[in-house]
Structures are given as C-alpha cells and as structure tokens.
Amino acid sequence: MHFLAYILRQTGKNLRQTWGTQVMTLLTVTLSVLLFAFFFLIYTNMLRASARLGDDLRLIVYLDQEIPEQKRPEIEKKIRDFGPVEKVVFVSRTEAFSRLSAQLDKEKDVLNDLGPDFLPPSIEVYPLKNLHDLTKISQFSDFLLTLPHAAKVQSGSDWLRRFGDFTSLLQVVVLLSGVLLIISMTFIISYTLRLTVVSRQGELEILRLLGATSAYIRLPLLLEGMLQGFLGSSLGLAALYLLYQWIASRFSGPGFLNLFDFAFFPPELTAAILLAGVVLCTGGSLFSIRRFIRI
Amino acid sequence: MPRDASTDKPLVELVSVTKIYPPDIVALEDVSLRIYKGEIFFLTGMSGAGKTTLIKLICRLETPTRGLIEVAGRDLSQISPAGIQRMRQKIGIAYQDFRLLEKQTVLQNIAMAMEVTYASTKAIRARVDELLALLNLSDKRDKLTGELSRGEQQRVALARAAANGPSLLLADEPTGNLDPAATELVINLFRHLNEKNGSTIVVATHDKSIYAETEHRVMDLRNGHLSAHPNRTPRQIELFEA
Known part of the structure; x- marks a missing residue:
C-alpha cells in the first residue's frame, strides 16, 4: 500500500x-x-x-429488343457458364416502367405522356458477392455486351x-x-x-x-x-x-x-x-x- | 555500546584495499581495517588523506582498484546493483558537502531517506520530529534548507543519515561547520544511535575536539596509509591492540 x-x-x-x-x-x-x-x-x-x-453490385445489360420468354433460359445459361452469378433477372419494358413509376411515387405523373414502353428492356446480372475484382467485372461486362440484342452494359465499374x-x-x-x-x-x-x-x-x-x-x-x-x-x-x-x-x-x-x-x-x-x-x-x-x- | 572483538564479526572489513584515481593519484594504499558491530570508530587525517575515499568505498560509491571490501560479511564487488541499493537503505551517510535539496524543506529532506524504504507518513513525521529535537532544529522543520546556515544544514544532513536508524552510519566531517554546542549535539546523536539502535558509527574527521577524550578507536590516515593515531589515550591503545 x-x-x-x-x-x-x-x-x-x-x-x-x-x-x-x-x-x-x-x-x-x-x-x-x-x-x-x-x-x-x-x-x-x-x-x-x-x-x-460491392454487395449491391449488379450489371445491367440494356437490350434493343425484348428477349422472348422461351430464349431466356438459354441466355441465362450462357451468363452462368461465363462466371459465378447469384441471379439473373430479365426486365421487360413494362416492368421497367412500373419500377420507375414506383420510385417516383407521388411524382409519377411526369411519366403520363411517355407511355409504358419508352424504357428499354434489360437483363440484370447479380454476380456473387465475392466478385470485387474490378478487372473481372470489366471482363464480365465485355462478355455481356456480346449477348444477342445487347446494346449497352452498365456496370458502375468506373465509379467503383x-x-x-x-x-x-x-x-x-x-x-x-x-x-x-x-x-x-x-x-x-x-x-x-x-x-x-x-x-x-x-x-x-x-x-x-x-x-x-x-x-x-x-x-x-x-x-x-x-x-x-x-x-x-x-x-x-x-x-x-x-x-x-x-x-x-x-x-x-x-x-x-x-x-x-x-x-x-x-x-x-x-x-x-x-x-x-x-x-x-x-x-x-x-x-x-x-x-x-x-x- | 562496548564491542567485544573476540566474539564479534566485523561489520566492515577492508583487506589490502588500494584506490588509485586516474591517471595515477593514489588515494589509499594497501589499507586493511576491521570495524566491529556497535563500534564508534574515528578516522582522522588531514584534508586529502583519503578519509572521504574510504567512506565512499564502504558504501560503494567508489570501487577499489585492488583489494576486498566486505560489509556485513558480503563482498561488495559481488552484490548486484539492486542489492547495493538495499544495503544503502541500511547505511546512513552524512556527506561532507551535505547533498541536500535546497529548494525543499528540512522535513522533506530528512523524509526522503525514509520514503525510499516506503515507511508510513506517520512514522516519518514522528522520526523527523525526534531527530530534529535531538539536534535542536525543531523550529526549522518547515524551512527550506537553502535558507539555513551551514551548521544547520550539516545537522540536517546528519539527521537524514540517522533517519532510518541505520546499522552503519558513515559521517564525513560531521562537525566541520559547527560551534562547540552544536558539536556536542552531534556527539550526543551518535551516542544515542549507538546505544539505542546498536548502530556502528564511522566518523571521518580532523576535528580533534570530538575524538580527543573518546574511549573509542581512533585511526589516522596519512597519504593513503592507515595507522594508529599518534596521540592515543591508554584506553585507545588497548582498543587498537585488541
């Protein structure tokens, strides 16, 4: 003490x-x-x-025309064969319009004059969560551009x-x-x-x-x-x-x-x-x- | 407290001790000495005779160039630094130059010696008051030591050396700045420590007044050589030969 x-x-x-x-x-x-x-x-x-x-990362393939329902499994297989993917979602013009409309909520009136098919159809590709490598994302993006009717791929990789x-x-x-x-x-x-x-x-x-x-x-x-x-x-x-x-x-x-x-x-x-x-x-x-x- | 040389083991023993300061100043040469437990031992000699060196060697502030020094049966050269520090807690040393902290009070200066042994504040206060009373310094307790006279400072240094009731007290010129009355107080302190605590006292001095009439051993250092004091009383001769 x-x-x-x-x-x-x-x-x-x-x-x-x-x-x-x-x-x-x-x-x-x-x-x-x-x-x-x-x-x-x-x-x-x-x-x-x-x-x-990274967890929210998704690649969006904008298409110049909708993929018919019967061809979708074939395209999904192609995508899954290229790389590990969590899910693939096909978004039609109507679905795209509905989503935007829901996002705009009270201001959805602005869409009134545009019609439900002004947005392009798309495929949303969600890679597995461990895909954080920007080079791999870029390669994936390049591959997705080769899909039939693909017009543009938005990956957000530049921002990332x-x-x-x-x-x-x-x-x-x-x-x-x-x-x-x-x-x-x-x-x-x-x-x-x-x-x-x-x-x-x-x-x-x-x-x-x-x-x-x-x-x-x-x-x-x-x-x-x-x-x-x-x-x-x-x-x-x-x-x-x-x-x-x-x-x-x-x-x-x-x-x-x-x-x-x-x-x-x-x-x-x-x-x-x-x-x-x-x-x-x-x-x-x-x-x-x-x-x-x-x- | 009279000592019995036949049965007592020496508390301090020097065997053929030589101390040479660089480059080649011989302070002590081939000195052999035994100081017994409970003894009051006077070491006399002129300034520069080697008294302070001998005191420093005993408390290992210096190391000998040659020879053996034992305190309480232990060879000082074999004791670890921590062991030396513990030994110093049991040895009171009153330095010729006092070694006081001038910006601290008399109480603080004396208390330091007991604080290093972790004594209680109450015990420190009581002991300091006792020592100050013995040395007639009670009224100076809370004064800064820097404000005291040389004689008072010398007594504070002695009080600090005596604070822990040391088994060995080494006093280097303890009366150098004191008047006869204060010298008497210091001698009484030595007697008190010797009789009450059984302390062994080694006094290095050239002040004849404190050893002229003593019945204790007196030895003389001259040019680094130790010998019996030339003007010994019969009792001193008896003690020296014992």
Missing part, C-alpha cells in the same frame, strides 16, 4: 514540477491521436461503404474504380498519420521524460545515494508516460467524437453521410486506439528511462 502511495505521489510530484511541458505534451499527444483517428474513422467508413457497394482509388489514397494517409502518431508520441514523451529527469537530476542522484530502488525511481516516470498516453488518447478520441456528433447533426438527412451510413468506431476499436496510445507513450518513457537514468 505504501509502495503504491509513494509511486503515485512521486508521479504527481513529477507532473507538478514540469507542468508547462506536461501540458504541451498532452496537447501534442491529443492532436496526434485526433489526427490519426480522424483519418482512420473516414477510412473505416469508406471500407464499409466500399464493401456495401474511382472509389477504390480514393480508398487506397486514404489508406496511405492513414498509414502516414499512423507513422506520424508513433513518431510524435514516442518522441515527445521521451523528450518530456528527459526534461523531468534533467529537472530532478539532483534529487534523483540523492535518492540513488539514499538507496532508492530502481522501481522507486523508474516507476513514477513510467507511470507519467502511461498517464500522458491515456489522457492524450482519451482527449483525442473525445474530441473526435464531438466532431463526429457535430458533423452528424449538421449534415443529417439525405446526403453524403446517409449514403455511407457514417458511424463512429465500435467500442472495441476505440479501446484499441486508447491502448495503442498508452503503449506508445509507455514505450517513449521506457526509452528515456533506459537511456537517461542509471541506478
């Missing part, structure tokens, strides 16, 4: 003696975590959106490609901010600890002469780093949550956020980021302790 009390008291003493530097360190750790977590949050949401878009490129770019940003986080946290904590050690040099020397054990001298410094990591990560994540709430409240309703079902980190991931912050700062402390304290 006394041991713990001494360690905590010593940690408090260290924090008080270099409070200015400690505040700056806390801010740096907070900002580093905020920056990393911000990009990481966007990235995880993009990944989820990307997975969902651009989305994929953006996600890859974001991945690089997340990696870079992660590296920045690691460097800044370990460096700044190590530097702060060094200042603590320098400011208490005389005292540490006397403690050594009085027989202070390694634990008595080192544990408070280690705890200081841990505390900085915990507080900095907590504040960074709390700031991100507030930012997320603000964005969610400002941009709620139909729009970008709804499209992507923008969500905050799940509790496990939040805890993992917090833990990573604590581990990094403790690592920085350890580095300084090993380097600057000789007992």
Whole structure:
C-alpha cells in the first residue's frame, strides 16, 4: 500500500514540477491521436461503404429488343457458364416502367405522356458477392455486351474504380498519420521524460545515494508516460467524437453521410486506439528511462 | 555500546584495499581495517588523506582498484546493483558537502531517506520530529534548507543519515561547520544511535575536539596509509591492540 502511495505521489510530484511541458505534451499527444483517428474513422467508413457497394453490385445489360420468354433460359445459361452469378433477372419494358413509376411515387405523373414502353428492356446480372475484382467485372461486362440484342452494359465499374482509388489514397494517409502518431508520441514523451529527469537530476542522484530502488525511481516516470498516453488518447478520441456528433447533426438527412451510413468506431476499436496510445507513450518513457537514468 | 572483538564479526572489513584515481593519484594504499558491530570508530587525517575515499568505498560509491571490501560479511564487488541499493537503505551517510535539496524543506529532506524504504507518513513525521529535537532544529522543520546556515544544514544532513536508524552510519566531517554546542549535539546523536539502535558509527574527521577524550578507536590516515593515531589515550591503545 505504501509502495503504491509513494509511486503515485512521486508521479504527481513529477507532473507538478514540469507542468508547462506536461501540458504541451498532452496537447501534442491529443492532436496526434485526433489526427490519426480522424483519418482512420473516414477510412473505416469508406471500407464499409466500399464493401456495401460491392454487395449491391449488379450489371445491367440494356437490350434493343425484348428477349422472348422461351430464349431466356438459354441466355441465362450462357451468363452462368461465363462466371459465378447469384441471379439473373430479365426486365421487360413494362416492368421497367412500373419500377420507375414506383420510385417516383407521388411524382409519377411526369411519366403520363411517355407511355409504358419508352424504357428499354434489360437483363440484370447479380454476380456473387465475392466478385470485387474490378478487372473481372470489366471482363464480365465485355462478355455481356456480346449477348444477342445487347446494346449497352452498365456496370458502375468506373465509379467503383474511382472509389477504390480514393480508398487506397486514404489508406496511405492513414498509414502516414499512423507513422506520424508513433513518431510524435514516442518522441515527445521521451523528450518530456528527459526534461523531468534533467529537472530532478539532483534529487534523483540523492535518492540513488539514499538507496532508492530502481522501481522507486523508474516507476513514477513510467507511470507519467502511461498517464500522458491515456489522457492524450482519451482527449483525442473525445474530441473526435464531438466532431463526429457535430458533423452528424449538421449534415443529417439525405446526403453524403446517409449514403455511407457514417458511424463512429465500435467500442472495441476505440479501446484499441486508447491502448495503442498508452503503449506508445509507455514505450517513449521506457526509452528515456533506459537511456537517461542509471541506478 | 562496548564491542567485544573476540566474539564479534566485523561489520566492515577492508583487506589490502588500494584506490588509485586516474591517471595515477593514489588515494589509499594497501589499507586493511576491521570495524566491529556497535563500534564508534574515528578516522582522522588531514584534508586529502583519503578519509572521504574510504567512506565512499564502504558504501560503494567508489570501487577499489585492488583489494576486498566486505560489509556485513558480503563482498561488495559481488552484490548486484539492486542489492547495493538495499544495503544503502541500511547505511546512513552524512556527506561532507551535505547533498541536500535546497529548494525543499528540512522535513522533506530528512523524509526522503525514509520514503525510499516506503515507511508510513506517520512514522516519518514522528522520526523527523525526534531527530530534529535531538539536534535542536525543531523550529526549522518547515524551512527550506537553502535558507539555513551551514551548521544547520550539516545537522540536517546528519539527521537524514540517522533517519532510518541505520546499522552503519558513515559521517564525513560531521562537525566541520559547527560551534562547540552544536558539536556536542552531534556527539550526543551518535551516542544515542549507538546505544539505542546498536548502530556502528564511522566518523571521518580532523576535528580533534570530538575524538580527543573518546574511549573509542581512533585511526589516522596519512597519504593513503592507515595507522594508529599518534596521540592515543591508554584506553585507545588497548582498543587498537585488541
């Protein structure tokens, strides 16, 4: 009990003696975590959106004339022979019109003058959900264009490609901010600890002469780093949550956020980021302790 | 507390110890010495004679160039760093230059010695008050040590060395800045520690007033060599020969 009390008291003493530097360190750790977590949050949401878009992927073959009912199984077989497909749906002009009409709901009156057969018939091909490879989608698309009466194939692969490129770019940003986080946290904590050690040099020397054990001298410094990591990560994540709430409240309703079902980190991931912050700062402390304290 | 050399094992033993500082300054040469448990031992000599070096060797702030040093039967060269730290908790050392933290109070400076042993706050308070009363410093308890006179600082350093009731107290020139009255207080503290705790006291000094009339052993260091003090009383001769 006394041991713990001494360690905590010593940690408090260290924090008080270099409070200015400690505040700056806390801010740096907070900002580093905020920056990393911000990009990481966007990235995880993009990944989820990307997975969902992949799940919703379908290839639409627009036809210049309807396929007769008796020929449909033959065409479906051709499609299934080319690649793994979940389902193939033949959409007639009338069905297409009914769907559009249902989508327009109260504004379906705009279709009154157009007639029920102004839309082209089509075949909707739903590939299996594991088909996320853009090259394969493109090949599938090229094949579908060779089907009888096929006029145009809409696969959404261009959009998917651009989305994929953006996600890859974001991945690089997340990696870079992660590296920045690691460097800044370990460096700044190590530097702060060094200042603590320098400011208490005389005292540490006397403690050594009085027989202070390694634990008595080192544990408070280690705890200081841990505390900085915990507080900095907590504040960074709390700031991100507030930012997320603000964005969610400002941009709620139909729009970008709804499209992507923008969500905050799940509790496990939040805890993992917090833990990573604590581990990094403790690592920085350890580095300084090993380097600057000789007992 | 009188000691019995025939039955006691030495608490401190130096065997043919030589200490040479680079490049070739010989501080101690072939020194052999036994200090027994419960003994008050005076080590005299002029400045630069090697007294401080000997004290530092005993608490392993320095390592000998040659020779063996044992404390409580343990060869210091074989003790791990953690073991040395634990040993230092049982050895009180009053440094010639005090080694006090001037921006901390008298209480905080003395308490440090007990805090490293994780003593309770209550025990620390009681012990500090007791020591300050013995050294007539009770009214200085909450003063910063930097605001004290040299003599008062010296007594604070001694109080810190005595805080844990050490089994061995090493005092390097403990009365160098003290007037006769304060010197008497320090001698009384040594007696108190020796009689109440059975502490072994090693005093390195060139202040004749504290060892002239003593019945304890006095040895003289001169140019790194240890010998019996030349102006010994009959009792001191008896002790030395024992």
